[in-house]
């Protein structure tokens with residue numbers, strides 16, 4: 087198990103670690119190029135959290151590296167080797183987007199986190215994200231000012247847990263807020279195969 091450590095101004099953290107995050111102005115928000123929507127509906131106890139399946143496409147596709155930087159594809163082959171398809175509980179590192187201001191409302195993010203737990207208990211904890219660039223590689227949840235998404239950056243389908251996504255949402259939102267000179271952030275897997283982003287809608 088990896089212990090939380092401040093690495094050159096970047097916070098490396100274990101999924102449920104509780105510590106303060108550091109914003110870095112070198113980290114920009116990942117923008118999904120030429121997003122193509124496949125399906126959308128509403129989830130949660132009150133059916134008020136929008137869920138969308140989509141993919142990122144087009145020229146100049148890029149991904150988020152393990153260091154939290156948006157880098158162009160293709161990656162060196164060694165960085166594209168796959169691991170087990172189920173990535174529940176996998177460690178990721180959190181990077182915040184600076185500067186302060188314009189981030190999501192934490193209360194709105196908590197509504198999403200609660201909806202994820204509700205679906206975990208009622209639909210099941212697992213969900214699949216299809217291979218990078220295919221129809222449901224990006225799974226987005228939105229409630230008012232808060233948007234969070236899981237993006238599969240790997241060439242194979244991944245299975246992730248709604249309960250883990252819920253925890254990441256409630257971790258990133260308050261640790262990458264204005265008080266931390268940030269406006270949202272992301273947690274990218276150590277092996278770069280996926281990340282979860284929390285941002286303003």
Ligand SMILES: *[C@@H]1O[C@H](CO)[C@@H](O)[C@H](O)[C@H]1NC(C)=O
Nearest residue numbers: 210211212213214243244245
């Ligand atoms: C995910 O995909 C696998 C393999 O295709 C399938 O067996 C499994 O039922 C899917 N899980 C969910 C939650 O859809």
